[in-house]
Amino acid sequence: MRGVLIIGSLVLLSGFFVAFNATKNPISVYEVDIPVGFPELEFPEGNALTQTRVELGRMLFYDPILSVDSTVSCASCHNQTLAFADNKVISPGVEGRLGMRNAPTLANVGYNPTLLFDGFLKTLEMQVLVPIQEHAEFNSNIVDIAEKLKKDSLYVRMSVEAYERLPDPYVITRAISSFERTLISGNSKYDQQVYQKNNVMNRSEKRGMNLFFNELNCVECHSGFNFTDFSVQNNGLYEVYADSGRQRATKIEADRAIFKVPTLRNIALTAPYMHDGSIATLEEVIMHYESGGKSHLNKSEKIKPFQLSKRERKDLIRFLECLTDYEFITNPAFSNPFE
Structure with missing residues (x-):
């Protein structure tokens, strides 16, 4: 030395x-x-x-x-x-x-x-x-x-x-x-449509956006500029969790199997999903929420079953894909400086 x-x-x-x-x-x-x-x-x-x-x-x-x-x-x-x-x-x-x-x-x-x-x-x-x-x-x-x-x-x-x-x-x-x-x-197709006032989203994507913001009210948890309210919730993924979630840090039983609500930005790129990577596709994620999730003592009251048609499910996925920021994932300022 x-x-x-x-x-x-x-x-x-x-x-x-x-x-x-x-x-x-x-x-x-x-x-x-x-x-x-x-x-x-x-x-x-x-x-x-x-x-x-x-x-x-x-x-x-x-x-x-x-x-x-x-x-x-x-x-x-x-x-x-x-x-x-x-x-x-x-x-x-x-x-x-x-x-x-x-x-x-x-x-x-x-x-x-x-x-x-x-x-x-x-x-x-x-x-x-x-x-x-x-x-x-x-x-x-x-x-x-x-x-x-x-x-x-x-x-x-x-x-x-x-x-x-x-x-x-x-x-x-x-x-x-x-x-x-x-x-x-912050430069996804959604941002270009909503904030930059460029009409870049197609009909399917717009129908999916309406489902997300209005009919399904996904914004109860995935709200704001970053598509998360930053809260911690249980979304009914399991009845019994191998991971105790926030309870591991707080030792409080009310925090068992509670996890932070993630951002949905670039969600089409970040599979597999959930805290343990147990869901492989966006369609499977949507179907989980359609089911209302499994019973758990700490499950959020916001998680309730609903039903989508095949077209509606496709529209919702198309909207979520609009949250991909291609400039972000290719920006040389963020790349490996050793290459």
């Missing part, structure tokens, strides 16, 4: 040094393009977006150095072409280990008031620690990761430029969070 010495505004490592001075090197602010209909992003104190913070976070997001054996990165489970979700029921971690939950999309994750299917963690900075330490994910230690990063001159330089400190847990969690806050998706 290289020797490290900090003297005033100089960070010295054997073979090179990095100087920083906030007054002489003005911060390059990262401009976020907020889509029409979206609220402004909020940032935690001390972690406003800058170019270097976002780029450092992007590198860390794609770098398998975060896992104990350098085989798995954040991007291993959150693929850009799949709207930063995965197409596997459960994404494998180090040594092929499997956890219990399906990888959710990171689209618009910076707007989430709570994180994980538990809806329990309050900040992205806290969430970053979860996969790092999970045995079935990275099985690593953030302090050990920081030591590895200190041996890389580029990571050292960027850490100092971004946060005026060497790579450490503070830098790692905040940089990755900064990159994730830029993952904004």
Whole structure:
């Protein structure tokens, strides 16, 4: 390991040094393009977006150095072409280990008031620690990761430029969070129709939109600009759940088998569905809700049976496909910087 010495505004490592001075090197602010209909992003104190913070976070997001054996990165489970979700029921971690939950999309994750299917963690900075330490994910230690990063001159330089400190847990969690806050998706066919006032949706898609918003009132849970009310609910998926849901974190029986309502943006790309990836297609998801779900003590009162014709079901699926943002899944600003 290289020797490290900090003297005033100089960070010295054997073979090179990095100087920083906030007054002489003005911060390059990262401009976020907020889509029409979206609220402004909020940032935690001390972690406003800058170019270097976002780029450092992007590198860390794609770098398998975060896992104990350098085989798995954040991007291993959150693929850009799949709207930063995965197409596997459960994404494998180090040594092929499997956890219990399906990888959710990171689209618009910076707007989430709570994180994980538990809806329990309050900040992205806290969430970053979860996969790092999970045995079935990275099985690593953030302090050990920081030591590895200190041996890389580029990571050292960027850490100092971004946060005026060497790579450490503070830098790692905040940089990755900064990159994730830029993952904004708001240019789907639906957005073009509703917010940009372009008549791009066909008759089937419009009929499906009417079903979604009016006849079926799906917006009781999937409301707002991000198609979620961010609440936690039981949707009657099982009578007995292998995963205790939010109750795992709170230990409260009323939270058993309660999971966060997911965003429906890019939903056509994020199969399989549900917290455990147990439903393969959108049609099967709709049929689950048509059935009214299974009995469970904590099942939401909003889950009630209904009936659709074959055409109506097709129309609803066509509308959900209108929530796909193709610009988002091809944006080079979000892609792997190592390729």
